[in-house]
Amino acid sequence: MRVFVTGASGWIGSAVSDELLAHGHKVVGLARSDDSAAALEAKGITAHRGSLDDLDSLASAAAAADGVVHLAFKHDFSDYVAAGRSEHAAVQRMLDELAGSDRPFLIASGLASGVVGRPLTEDDASPFHGADSMRGGSENLALSYAERGVRPVALRFAPTVHGARDHGFTSTLTRIAKERGVAGYIGDGSTRWAAVHRSDAARMVWLALEKAPAGSRVHAVAEEGIPSRDIAAALGDYLGLPTAAVAPQDAESHFGWIGRFFGMDIVATSTRTREVLGWTPTGPTLFEDIAAGAYALPE
Structure with missing residues (x-):
C-alpha cells in the first residue's frame, strides 16, 4: 500500500513510518522544508513538499495514495482556535479527495472528552464539533465520511506517548x-x-490501517x-x-x-x-x- 503520512518526521509519525516500511508499505511523507525532505528520503520515504496550509498539495498527495495517516497538527497554544480551523480545512480537503474510494483515512486525535467518573472507551463519541472546537472537530468530521465512501479511523493517543528523545x-x-x-x-x-510507549503506539497505527473498520475509534493506551x-x-x-x-x-x-x-x-x-x-x-x-x-x- 502507498500511504501518505502527514507528520512523518515527528515524534509519533517517524515511528509510524518506520513501522509501515517494516511491513512492506511504501510511505510518502509530508515535508515542509528541504531538511525535512532530506531526512525522510534518507529513510526510504518519498518526500512530498507542502504544509497543512497548502490544501492543494495535501489533496494531490491524498489522491495519489492508497491510504492516508494524518498525524500532523499545528501545536500553537497561543492561538489554538486558529490551529483548529487549519486542521479542519486540511482534513476536509483530503477527505473530499478520498470520497467514494473506500480508502482508509486515519486521523490523530486525543482522549480529552466530556466523560466524567469513568474511563473513556472507544464507544464514547468526541464532544467536539465544528472548526472552532478543539482540534477543529476533526475527529467527528473524519468519522462522518464513513457514509461517503471513506474508511475513517480515529487514532486516540494517550496524553503521554513516551520514550527516549520524547x-x-x-x-x-x-x-x-x-x-x-x-x-x-x-x-x-x-x-x-x-500513557503508552511510542513503539506500541506506532504498531497500533499499522494494525489500524490494515484492520480497523470504517468509523471506528482506537485507543493507543497501555496504562x-x-x-x-x-x-x-x-x-x-x-x-x-x-x-x-x-x-x-x-x-x-x-x-x-x-x-x-x-x-x-x-x-x-x-x-x-x-x-x-x-x-x-x-x-x-x-x-x-x-x-x-x-x-x-x-x-
Missing part, C-alpha cells in the same frame, strides 16, 4: 521540574494521565491512568528533587501552558482496540522509561 508533555514536565527545583503536581495530585502525583514523584526521584503540591490557581504560573493539561483527568481503556486489532502493548511503562533516563536533560 519532547512532548513528560519532557516538558521534566524541564519545568529542573528549572523550579521541585517536581510539582496540581492540587492533591489525584488527576490521572493515560489507563497514572496519578499526577506519582508522575511527579517518579520525575523527582530521577532528578533528585523533592515533590510538592501546586495550588490549582497557581498551576499556570508554575507550569506555564502545560498546567491546563496536567490538571486534567484523562483516563481511558483500550479493551476494544486490543480485541479488534489484536494489539498488545509490550513496551516499557512510563515509570520504566523515566528511571532508565529517557528524560535525561542536558546540563
Whole structure:
C-alpha cells in the first residue's frame, strides 16, 4: 500500500513510518522544508513538499495514495482556535479527495472528552464539533465520511506517548521540574494521565490501517491512568528533587501552558482496540522509561 503520512518526521509519525516500511508499505511523507525532505528520503520515504496550509498539495498527495495517516497538527497554544480551523480545512480537503474510494483515512486525535467518573472507551463519541472546537472537530468530521465512501479511523493517543528523545508533555514536565527545583503536581495530585510507549503506539497505527473498520475509534493506551502525583514523584526521584503540591490557581504560573493539561483527568481503556486489532502493548511503562533516563536533560 502507498500511504501518505502527514507528520512523518515527528515524534509519533517517524515511528509510524518506520513501522509501515517494516511491513512492506511504501510511505510518502509530508515535508515542509528541504531538511525535512532530506531526512525522510534518507529513510526510504518519498518526500512530498507542502504544509497543512497548502490544501492543494495535501489533496494531490491524498489522491495519489492508497491510504492516508494524518498525524500532523499545528501545536500553537497561543492561538489554538486558529490551529483548529487549519486542521479542519486540511482534513476536509483530503477527505473530499478520498470520497467514494473506500480508502482508509486515519486521523490523530486525543482522549480529552466530556466523560466524567469513568474511563473513556472507544464507544464514547468526541464532544467536539465544528472548526472552532478543539482540534477543529476533526475527529467527528473524519468519522462522518464513513457514509461517503471513506474508511475513517480515529487514532486516540494517550496524553503521554513516551520514550527516549520524547519532547512532548513528560519532557516538558521534566524541564519545568529542573528549572523550579521541585517536581510539582496540581492540587492533591489525584488527576490521572493515560500513557503508552511510542513503539506500541506506532504498531497500533499499522494494525489500524490494515484492520480497523470504517468509523471506528482506537485507543493507543497501555496504562489507563497514572496519578499526577506519582508522575511527579517518579520525575523527582530521577532528578533528585523533592515533590510538592501546586495550588490549582497557581498551576499556570508554575507550569506555564502545560498546567491546563496536567490538571486534567484523562483516563481511558483500550479493551476494544486490543480485541479488534489484536494489539498488545509490550513496551516499557512510563515509570520504566523515566528511571532508565529517557528524560535525561542536558546540563
